[in-house]
Amino acid sequence: MKSSKLDSLRIDNSVRERPRLPLAVILLGIALVAGVSLYFAIPRASDAERIAGKKKPANATSAALPASATNSTLTPRSATTSPLVKDSVLTVSGYIVNRERIELSPRFMGVVKWIGVKKGDAVTNNQVVVLLDDTEYHARETEIKGRLEATRANLEKSQLSYARVEKLVTAKVETQQQLDDWRLNVRVAEAQVKETQGQLALIQTYIDWTIIRSPINGVILEKLVDPNELVTPQSFGGTRGPSTALIALADPSDLQVEIDLNEADVAKVYLGQKCRISPEAYPEKTYEGYVAEKAPEASRQKGTLQIKVQIKAPDAFLTPELSAKVDFMRQP
Missing domain, CATH: 2.40.30.170 (Efflux pump adaptor protein, beta barrel domain)
Structure with missing residues (x-):
């Protein structure tokens, strides 16, 4: 019983052997591939004629051009180049x-009120290009003018008092000390007037600085700020921070x-x-x-x-x- 089962499981030798191609078929395939490769590799006369036919129109066109036209095209070009080389x-x-490149910067911190130029505009020397807000400076100018009037009135009062005391001293009614005191009062009043005049000149200078003018005849390269923008003076050393220059x-x-x-x-x-x-x-x-x-x-x-x-x-x-x-x- 067991031997019959083992015989049924045994593989037949005819089935186990793989089919083999004849050697002649393999050699025939190799020869066929080699022949096709040689056929396409060897140049033929028809290929040379086809290549010559493609080049012929270009050569014919260049040959058809007259010699005068060719010389007229090439001669000026070489004549223009050769003097530069020599x-x-x-x-x-x-x-x-x-x-x-000039960058205009404000002299003090302020707010841009108006810009009268844009990129590419031509400007002349001393032309107004930017205006800064000057409301605060005009208010201070009015205040200083009032203080100047007060100091002038005080000076006038001191001068009148000095003249009156001088007469009394001459009449030996007042002492010399009183006269000296009023002389000093007059000098103090004069100094106060000069000080106030200097303050007025300073604030008027600030007002003039709110008007930015072009220093040259030129062209605007760049507008760096817009109206209502806060600007500050440019720092020393040329390092430009944000909103330090107005225009270039x-x-x-x-x-x-x-x-x-x-x-x-x-x-x-x-x-x-x-x-x-x-x-x-x-x-x-x-x-x-x-x-x-x-x-x-x-x-x-x-x-x-x-x-x-x-x-x-x-x-x-x-x-x-x-x-x-x-x-x-x-x-x-």
């Missing part, structure tokens, strides 16, 4: 900047090109050296200039030395913060 020792790029302006006729010059080229540049400036936005325009400034120390991190090239006759095409190319000319 005359210059160095060509670098930089940025157009204002030589001076500059002279558009005083422009420079700021360049970070590589230390390897420093020997090629000297103060007063003539330059030719071409703005990147208008490469067909050129301007004359000269090296106006060289920084007293270099930047160790960048390995550069900052120089500034003054533009002699800038016009409306030159805009600050745009890039420009500078050719440093050879020394004649």
Whole structure:
């Protein structure tokens, strides 16, 4: 019984063997793949003709152009470039900047009452651009004027009393001490008048300071505050805090090109050296200039030395913060 069960569980050898592909079929597949690869790898004459056919229209077009047209296109370009290469020792790029940026700041804390300019407006020298609130200062001015009238009246009273006592002393009715006392009273009253006059002049100066004027003929670069905003004087050292400046302006006729010059080229540049400036936005325009400034120390991190090239006759095409190319000319 047990042997019959074991025989039923035994696996037949014919079932256990895996089917094997004939070796000839495998070799045939490898040969077929190799043949297809060689077919696509070997170049054919039709491919060369097709490539030549694609290039032919371009060559035909260039050949069809007359020689005069080709020369007229290429000759001016080389003629414009070659003098720059011959005359210059160095060509670098930089940025157009204002030589001076002026930020107007109030002399004391106050509230902006009115602003009469906006960004891009042209202003003239001594033009009123900002007004600060002057209500408090006008009230103090009225108070001081009243005090001045009182001190003048006191001075007049002292002078009259002194004159009266002087007559009495002459008539030997009053003593000399009384006369001396009134003389001192007159001097005190005169000092009080001068003191009050000084206070009035000071408050009038404060009132004048509430009127902010442009110090130059220029253009407004930035409006930094708005009406009804509290402003404070700019701190020492040029560190600008919030709402310390009112507006920023500059002279558009005083422009420079700021360049970070590589230390390897420093020997090629000297103060007063003539330059030719071409703005990147208008490469067909050129301007004359000269090296106006060289920084007293270099930047160790960048390995550069900052120089500034003054533009002699800038016009409306030159805009600050745009890039420009500078050719440093050879020394004649």
